[in-house]
Amino acid sequence: MPLTPFQRVLLADLAATPNDDRYLAGGAAMHFAPNSTRYSDDLDFFHDSEARVAAAFTADRARLEQLGYEIRLALSLPGFVRATVTRGADTTRVDWAHDSAWRFMPLVRDPLGGLLLHPVDLAVNKVLALAGRDEPRDFVDMLFVHRSVLPLAGLCWAAPGKDPGFTPLSLLELLKRRGKYHPEDFSRLRLAAPFDLVQAKEIWLAALAAAESFVRARPAEELGCLYYSRGDQRFVVPPAAGEGALAAEAVTAHFGTPGGVLPQVSEEPGGLPPAGQG
Numbered sequence: 001m002p003l004t005p006f007q008r009v010l011l012a013d014l015a016a017t018p019n020d021d022r023y024l025a026g027g028a029a030m031h032f033a034p035n036s037t038r039y040s041d042d043l044d045f046f047h048d049s050e051a052r053v054a055a056a057f058t059a060d061r062a063r064l065e066q067l068g069y070e071i072r073l074a075l076s077l078p079g080f081v082r083a084t085v086t087r088g089a090d091t092t093r094v095d096w097a098h099d100s101a102w103r104f105m106p107l108v109r110d111p112l113g114g115l116l117l118h119p120v121d122l123a124v125n126k127v128l129a130l131a132g133r134d135e136p137r138d139f140v141d142m143l144f145v146h147r148s149v150l151p152l153a154g155l156c157w158a159a160p161g162k163d164p165g166f167t168p169l170s171l172l173e174l175l176k177r178r179g180k181y182h183p184e185d186f187s188r189l190r191l192a193a194p195f196d197l198v199q200a201k202e203i204w205l206a207a208l209a210a211a212e213s214f215v216r217a218r219p220a221e222e223l224g225c226l227y228y229s230r231g232d233q234r235f236v237v238p239p240a241a242g243e244g245a246l247a248a249e250a251v252t253a254h255f256g257t258p259g260g261v262l263p264q265v266s267e268e269p270g271g272l273p274p275a276g277q278g
Contacts, residue, residue: 002031002039002192006090008112010043013067014060015114021052022060023107023115025099030122030141032113037144038137039190042093046117048101050079057081057096102162103260104226118260120226120235123149127159131166131174136185139178143200152207153214154226154237161224161256168215168223172208179204225253228263 003011007028014022026044030036045060047053061071061083068087075082079098084091105118117125123145130138146152156168156175179201186195214237229236230250238251246253254263 002036002190003028004039004090004092006087007040007043007092010064010069010085010092010094011113013064013069015110015112017059017063019056019059020115021047022056022096023047023117024113025117025122025125026095027137027141029113029116030119030126030145032110032116035148037192037195038140039192041190042095044095044097046097046099048099050098053079053081053096053098057083060096100162101258102256104158104161104254104256106260106262119145119149121260123155124159124162127152127155127171127175128163128166130178131171134178136181137189139181139200139204140186140189140191140195142178143203146203146207150226150235151210151237153211154235156211157215157218157222158224158226158256164224169212172212172215176208222253225255228252228254 011024011028022045024043025046026042027038027040028043031038031040045056047056064071064085070086072084072086073081074084074093081096083094085094103117103121104124105121107115108118110116126138126141126145129135130142142152145155152175156171159171160166160168181197183195183197186197189195226235227238227246228234228251230252235254236251238246238249252264
């Protein structure tokens with residue numbers, strides 16, 4: 001898992017004191033996956049209100065200092081705190097920040113990291129991040145979630161559910177400008193394996209083309225949703241459009257809510273998947 005040994009210890013120390021006001025997101029949460037490709041330089045903790053950010057930082061700081069960590073405050077603003085956390089020769093940056101409680105899925109609990117943003121919400125956030133900034137690390141992460149979580153087509157269709165200022169096509173117009181990198185851009189990243197830029201560009205162009213075809217074919221009333229396969233018990237990109245197509249494929253449109261909600265996996269009211277599925 002591309003978390004450093006120090007980050008893993010730090011997460012375990014924080015998770016030992018449960019805090020339901022704090023959840024891990026960003027690159028570190030994404031790279032919990034055993035097949036992830038990039039080490040994250042920091043830990044990003046999020047909270048559903050600005051007031052909780054300051055309170056959580058104060059509590060976490062006290063906890064860590066008791067355990068022998070040194071906390072150096074770098075920036076403190078309403079709803080955002082950044083600090084460097086050090087013990088011995090090891091150090092990492094940690095951010096405490098406010099983010100919207102709107103998401104597709106409930107938070108998930110991990111024995112090491114405590115509460116984490118669900119992988120599909122991390123993936124949707126990554127699409128929006130790459131659209132808004134041209135960073136090689138986001139491009140690496142985007143290829144990872146395209147391969148491991150949900151193809152770009154499904155993420156572009158869902159993302160306007162979180163940020164209604166976008167349409168899938170306006171997102172794609174921004175994403176088409178990404179991927180124009182040089183090998184040295186990736187040499188500065190801490191990667192789990194060498195990055196094949198030629199192969200990555202081929203995958204990216206194919207993903208963009210498939211995404212455009214997909215979003216142009218979907219009905220407007222489903223805009224901003226994910227698609228959950230009851231048979232596969234995971235989010236998918238449905239292969240067909242048209243009246244009755246989702247029912248024929250045993251696929252359900254899944255929309256986000258404040259706090260997130262589990263998908264319905266039965267056509268009977270109240271059907272829910274087992275905890276952690278999706």
